[in-house]
Each structure stands twice: as C-alpha cells, then as structure tokens.
Amino acid sequence: MTVAITGNTYPVKDQIKALGGRWDADRKAWMVPDDRADEARKLVAGSPSKFSCDAGRRPTKCRMCGHVERRNARGYPIGDRILRSGECQSCYEERKMGY
Numbered sequence: 001m002t003v004a005i006t007g008n009t010y011p012v013k014d015q016i017k018a019l020g021g022r023w024d025a026d027r028k029a030w031m032v033p034d035d036r037a038d039e040a041r042k043l044v045a046g047s048p049s050k051f052s053c054d055a056g057r058r059p060t061k062c063r064m065c066g067h068v069e070r071r072n073a074r075g076y077p078i079g080d081r082i083l084r085s086g087e088c089q090s091c092y093e094e095r096k097m098g099y
C-alpha cells in the first residue's frame, strides 16, 4: 500500500525519495509506503516555503470579480492591480467603502 503525499514537497523531495517514495506525475503527488507516510508528512509540514520567490506567488486574478492583472512590457500594471489579499484594487476599495 502507498499513500499520496502532496503539498510543499519540492524542498524535501530527496528525503521523501529516501523513504521509498515515488513521484506520480499524474497525481502530482509522492506515493510513499504507508508505514513511512507519517514521516513523509512531517517532512512536508516542516519544509521551508521560501523556495519559490514571493513575487511569483502573488495572486494575479481577483477572487471577487475575476479581473486578471495585466502588466506592460516594463512590468507596470495596466488598470487595476491585484492586491495581496487576492482582490483587485476596485474590489478592495468597494469593500473599504462598505458597499
């Protein structure tokens, strides 16, 4: 029996492999023997998340209205920016105004 381990596995992939894990590309999960699954989960839970750059993880689509952030060739936003909270500037301002 194997158990699928997902989450922030990239920083600890070598350790998971050492536990007998195999990468399942279809599931996008590590398949780990179930007697090692707890160890693997602990590795993933404690893995550093700084590996991917923070800017790449910023939301680019508003979760309120679906507006997608656009940037010009120089990287400046065109129109509404998407804020860290996952909403665009307009939705943020509407919420702040209490509409």
Ligand SMILES: [Zn+2]
Residues within 6 Å of the ligand: 062, 063, 064, 065, 066, 067, 087, 088, 089, 090, 091, 092
């Ligand atoms: Zn919006």
